Amino acid sequence: MKFAVSLTMERFSPDIPMEQVKSNLLQLARLADEGGFETLWTAEHHTLECTISPNPFQTLVWLAQHTDRIRLGTSTLVAPYWNPIRLAGESALCDHLTNGRLEFGIARGSYQYEFDRMAGGIPQQEGVAYMKEIVPAVKKLWSGDYAHEGQYWKFPVTAAVPKPLQQPHPPIWVAARDPGTFDWAIANGASILSTPLSAPEAEIHVLSEKFRKAVADHPEVPRPRFMMQRRTCVYDRPDGWEHAVKHSMDYGRAFENLMQNIGTVHNGFPEAVPYEAVKGKDNYNPDNIRKNLMFGTPDEAIEKLLVYEAAGVDQYCLGLTFNLPFELQKRTLELFVSEIMPFFAAREKEQKRIAVGA
Structure with a gap:
């Protein structure tokens, strides 16, 4: 199992200057790169x-100038916000400017608050239809001249300029939780980005079973990769755990505001909705948060990560963007690099040795 990190510029108070926000992200990106993380993901x-990520391609190009090896991924582009021609061109240029390190992750979108402002107020659930139309169109634009006559977009013959550096194209990842999206993504040769959110351990196995079934249903497609992300603090x-749980609870209430579209947002800062308005109140129980999320000492984290490995997860992604103080984010990465990743690297080496011996 490999490791990735999800990072986005964030601030929860106007008193925090953007220069500090930028500096924090850059320091964490460099730590992840030097420490051997496989991928850095950033959202739209x-x-x-x-x-703070109105165009993740900009963020990734900037980070590419300050890192050497780490792959750079979008987690995720929001399909209804894009035109296929623009998406094909911008992503291909990003691939060149990152020297072929782009991982192309896309989703239907999550916040109804954003859909009301960016997608004409369509229900967030309809975003999946946009995603299913735009991904094949982008792949065809990457390969050459193509005309499109679809439900959401229409354009005459054209091609992406430039073409991607990676051929035939950058790896494609699709965010999925429902079985239909798993099936569609794998049938189209995409890998899977998923998350159990704040649900108990059983949800890891539920998502893993959806992945396994979709793979089994499409034997004609080479097995894609399976990434899973959780909020993480080591x-x-x-x-x-007390600091991690507090920040997760506070962030969760702001998240509910945007998902349910039930709170106010002032100058870009969402208010945390009252506890009485949240869904899934068990997910706000401090003991459940401590147990379900990737919160723990290195030994506790390893025990939890073994569950993901056993479930067939190829890449575990540290979700660090939930208003966790910078020093805790930094320490989490340091402990992963020094104590957790070597444990899994040794396991992988031993498994390969046994396989060769067999």
Whole structure:
């Protein structure tokens, strides 16, 4: 199992200068690159200070100038916000400017708050139809001249300029939780980005079973990769969970505001909705948060990560963007590099040795 990190510029107060926000992201990106993380993922969001990323391609090109090896991925582009020609061209240029390190991740979108401002107010659930139309169109534009006559976009013969550096194209990833999206993504040769959110451990196995079934249903397609992301905080002392849980609870209430579209957002800062308005109140129980999310000492984190490995997860992604203090984000990466990743690297080496011996 490999490791990735999800990072986005974020601030929860206007008192925090953007220069500090930029500096924090750059420091974490360099740590992840030097520490051997496989991929750095960054999201697309608009009008929200808690995820400052109106065009993730810009962020990735900037980070590419300050890193050497780490892959750079979009987690995720929001399909209804894009025109296929623009998406094909911008992503291909990003692939060149990152020297072929782009991982192309796309989704239907999540926040109804954003859909009301970016997609004419369509229901967020309809975004999946846009995604299913735009991905094949982008792939064809990457390969050469193509005319499109679809439900959402129409254009005469044209091609992406430039073509991607990676051939035939950058790896494609699709964010999925429902079985239909798993099936469609794998049938189209895409890998899977998924998350159990704040649900108990059983959700890991539910998502893994959806992946396994979709793979089995499409034997004609080479097995894609399976990434899973959770909010993550690793600390030195056993009582360190208290800070992680508090920040996760506070962030979760702001997240509910945007998902349910039930709170106010002032100058880009979403308010945290009252506890009474949240869905899935068990997910706000401190004991459940501590147990379900990737919160723990290195030994506790390894025990939890073994569950993901056993479920067939190819890449575990540290979700660090939930208003976790910078020093805790930094320490989490340091502990992964020094104590957790070597454990899994040794396991992989031993498994390969046994396979060769067999």
